Amino acid sequence: MNSHTKTNSMTSYSPEVQRMHDILEQQKVAYQRYPVPTAKERIERLARLKKVLVKYQDQFAEAINQDYGNRSISETKIGELLTCLEQIKYYSKHLTAWMKPSKRHVSILHQPAKAWVQYQPLGVIGIIAPWNYPLLLSVGPLICALAAGNHAILKISSSSSNFGFVLENALSEAFPQELVAVVNGGGQISDAFSHLTFDKIIFTGSTNVGKTVMSAAAENLVPVILELGGKSPVIVHPSSDLNLVAERIAFGKLWNSGQTCVAPDYMFLPRGKTAEFIESFKQAATTMYPTIRDNQDYTSIINDKQYNRVQGYLEDARQQGAELIEINPQNEELASVRKIAPTFLTGVLPTMDIMKNEIFGPVLPIMEYDQIDDVIDFINGRPRPLALYYFDFDNARAEYVSQRTHSGHFGQNAVVTHVAQDDLPFGGVGASGMGKYHGPEGFFGLSHERSVMSIPKLFSLKFILAPYDKALNKILEKTFLR
Template sequence: MNSQTNLNSIHPEPIDDSRLHEILNVQKIAYQQSPASTAKQRIDRLARLKRVLIKYQDEMAEAINQDYGNRSISETKIGELLTCLEHIKYYSKNLTNWMKPSKRHIGIIHQPAKGWVEYQPLGVIGIITPWNYPLLLSIGPLICALAAGNHAMIKISSASAHFGHVLEKVIAEAFPQELVAVINGGGKVSNDFSHLPFDKIIFTGSTNVGKTVMAAAAQNLVPVILELGGKSPVLVHESSDMQDVAQRIAVGKLWNAGQTCVAPDYMFLPKGKTQEFLEHFAYFVNEMYPHLLNNPDYTSIVNDKQYGRLQGYLDNARKNGAKIIEFNPLHEDVALHRKIAPIVLTGVTPEMEIMQNEIFGPLLPIMEYDQIDDVIHFINSRPRPLALYYFDFDQARADFIAQRTHSGHFGINTVLTHVAQDDLPFGGIGASGMGKYHGPEGFFSLSHERSMMSNPKLYSLKFILPPFNKPIHRLISKTLLR
């Protein structure tokens, strides 16, 4: 049975605000009845999740393919499913150790009391998922939530309707709704979801929508992790091998047709190096995608709205003097499948729309520089990006750039792949987000770090109680208050 058949056979109960509150209340009651899940229970939940992800991998990949019009099945399995499975292994291996209480120091006048921190689940986590990596960006936060002992509600983007209905079935097979629930629908459903009184919200999406989610969450004082986007720049040092740079940039920019929050957005090359880069870039594009139109490996733009937005950037850049260089080996009319051929733009200026907004597509503006200090100033004068990529095998120079810039991630001679690293935290800074997950940060971000203190039978503070004219007070004054 294919995913289209499954979608047609599902008749989900209409979701309105009262139904959302009902599901949330059921989850909160279930959590309160059993708030202290053991490591064994959490690992078992992750194992159940792994089993259904493997079982339904083809159906989920096909559903995402249908949502896009054409989304590479291999990209879904490697970039999304495999990353989730590796995260499950990582959290299953480490969460027992993370759950252990952490001993803390107690001040001398409070001795012989003991202090420690216990890591308690927050309760119910709201996960708001975008359309570009719907599997990874729904299951990834869910893995962190389950590892930390939480329950979760997952809101799927309305642009991922086929996938959302498949995921609803997949999750229902693994978990009761009072533990994990999948919510589909758009518009009012999305707005109502962000207003729910969760114990924490993880939102992945655009900066503008992130602002509305944060404002909605603030009405209930719900803390948020915002994984946003922005324009992630690439800076290439003059010592770099342009062939090597071109291959790595081609992979990172064209994976998912550039519809990736950490895709290289725009690029700074040393003056006079653009033509050499373009020659190598063309080679790797042709090698990876010898044809585009009916190539299942080259992903479509997800919908007409996003396609029109990208075409608008190109029209604006062309009108304002940019040179548009298209890499379309067979000169196919790829618009028939809502695809955009890989495009490099030169002669761009900061005022152009393509340099003002996150691109989220297979378009790569290139600018040249004389002095690296000018590039540092340019990057620092703009909103802080989710990632900054620097190409140079000299570690001292890389450290220099890293110390003088801010970004959610700093990649040296690599793009994109940090997202798949289990032990690295993922998140932005400033306009590109707040909070972290992945790695141990994922566990601790979704846990309450509860301070604990215990006094023994001996109550030492009685010796310093008023009146404050005892020898102990004079001793404190001479030894501690100085």
């Protein structure tokens, strides 16, 4: 019996929390029993995951739809399920090469030794998923964890209870609990999960909750990957085609009704271009969503708490003098279905709540600028965002902006879609997060990079053994200490 088990046996937990401790202990024991699965075994595990994702796809989409009140089925299948299936394909193709030891240089002082780095699984990974993309942001990290040879426990948001139930059934069909398990529930369960002695935690969610998770993990020195939010700005150069910009911004801002961590949060337009841009956006949005209230493609805000939060931002902005421009083609009543029409704000001030907090809704504040350096200064004076989007086909000007700003991602003439690019790392910087996954970074970020050095029998320690007044030491000093 190890110390972890002893501690648990002497501590009283609720049945739900005790279950988490028991699952973690079960997974740790199973991992130690067989700590390094082969590439073939890892690929087979990913294949099992793919099989249940495809099998349960309609149940996943309907469950998420129920959790939201209305969530576009197509958005779930394209934005979440398809992205996961592509990630499985990508990792299955590359993980064999990534698993190979990396040979390292050995200096002349240590010859004829050999050195390399081997990539070991970490052990048991804790995955804390948010409600906005519950499938992608739970299964996506799981794919990385399985590819790296780990076991995993997934904590699903209490706001995604219907989805969590389906996911638990699906994954229990694909894997034994000692390899992959799902935990549902909130409150005490969420708090206790962050305090478990995982080998690494991946958390996706708000910056404030991320601080709480990191603090809890620190008690056990558990390393964390934090994928947080932030206010991702958009900058539009005067040379840009506003019809093209509007179409791409409309896609990124209205997908999932703006409840996306990398959605455009606020934008800078060249002086005098606001009215033209809003008209172009209105045309694009109306084409995509000619109606809103009963349109199954237009997603609701997840719950009353989030709906009221966004409405509170709008009211605060209105009271401080902002002008609100709503795009509601049929002038429908939307509050009863928790939908918010695409809304622009002009005349915004930094003191407004909407400019202090991540919006997470189909609302876009617009500011105008004269000099690009003023925009750069504004962005750099605030917490580093998860993404920064710049519209301009001149690569030199884009490079100028890119080199003078920091963000988790820099997107030129595109928004949001980088999340689905398999070979790009995903993550933030500063207040928008730490650590990366997706791409090779997902494999290596959930592996232990273990250094290995092998010294043969012929190796001599004469240069570094006392006494140090030997001729060999004189040679060492004259040859290397200069």
